[in-house]
Amino acid sequence: MFNKTRLQLVTLYSIVFFVLLNCFGAMLYFSTQQRLYAQVDSSLQKELNTFATLMNRQARRDNREVPYRPVRLMSYLFWDESGKLVFQTPRDLLDDSAIEALRAESEELGVHSVTLEDNVYRTVGKQTASGGYIQIAYNMEPERSVLGNLLIFIGAGGLVSVIIAVLAGYFLASRAFVPIQKAWEQQQQFVSDASHELRTPLSVLRIHLEQMFRHPERTVEQESRKISVMLDETQRLGKLVDDLLTLARKDSSQMELLKTRVNLHDILQSVVHGFQDMARLKGIELTADLEPHAEIQGDADRLHQLFVIVMDNALKYTKQGEIKVWLKTDGAAAQIEIADTGIGIAEEDLPRIFDRFFRADKVRNRKEGGSGLGLSIAKWIIEAHEGSVYVESVPERGTVFRISLPGGKTP
Known part of the structure; x- marks a missing residue:
């Protein structure tokens, strides 16, 4: 699926790298050319001024040599x-042909170039001052040789840059696809798991409805067991859909927190009271040590x-013993600890x-009605509050959830 897109990215990155490398080569060539020409022009101006001073002193109009040592490759x-x-x-x-060409340029003032065949x-x-004209011509053969060699080097570098561009493009495309492919695989796994989780309660509902349809003569009382199962599955299905919608909104950044100043003591106390009766029915001791006014x-x-998600997990997997809830603030954060004496979690899990x-434990979790989404939502809530969570667990001895939420203080 990603091969076509990967190829497009490799092509795009390759073109970008190739253009950048060749632009660099062009900049190097023209800057070198400009620098060489500037050096030659500066030398010509200096020689012109020196030679003009000498000629004005000599004030000669014949063909005799003027005592002057010329610079290499310069003609006066x-x-x-x-x-x-x-x-x-x-x-x-x-x-003679070069002299005639330079004669035609003798009226031109300033530094300029004259091309004569290959030179x-x-x-x-x-x-x-006497009305004559002094002219100095410099053969650019050394500079042209340097620029020619540089052009060959840049051309060879251009061929190498194609290979480098393709390799760099492939590397960058592969790096860019790592998070995309990972996200795609996670999405595929999520869709697969969600479909499986939705299929189970729907299958149960369909089976029981088909059985009831086959026996229309039976009363509601006779079918009460099937109705009870269907209600349980409907409740489970509704909870699963709510959890999926919560995670979907979170992933699309549509879920916003309505933050206000809240008292964690009151929230935790409400949650603990809500689970007291269920804990008592299971013979589990539920205790809480909550610092008041922790905001x-x-x-x-x-x-x-x-807190409901974590408490529900603790109660669900604790068959006997106790569950302790602890809240304390240290000035910088609120520390919450929920510990149970349940079945625990294997280290590798x-x-x-x-x-x-x-x-x-998929079999036991399904029997208990869990979907496997609760702790994902819990972690998102903690991270949305810029907090952290740490879990310790020993199989058959229990589990401890330690949650830290910043900003905790006692007014």
């Missing part, structure tokens, strides 16, 4: 006011739901107890 020309070449040094760097000259000129900024309804639909 002096034209009289009529455009006649009266001085050239050195004489072996320029042939490129950088030339600069200046009028003299935090939170959503009272969601916090009540959190502890890291997964907050996963959706995970149940350490």
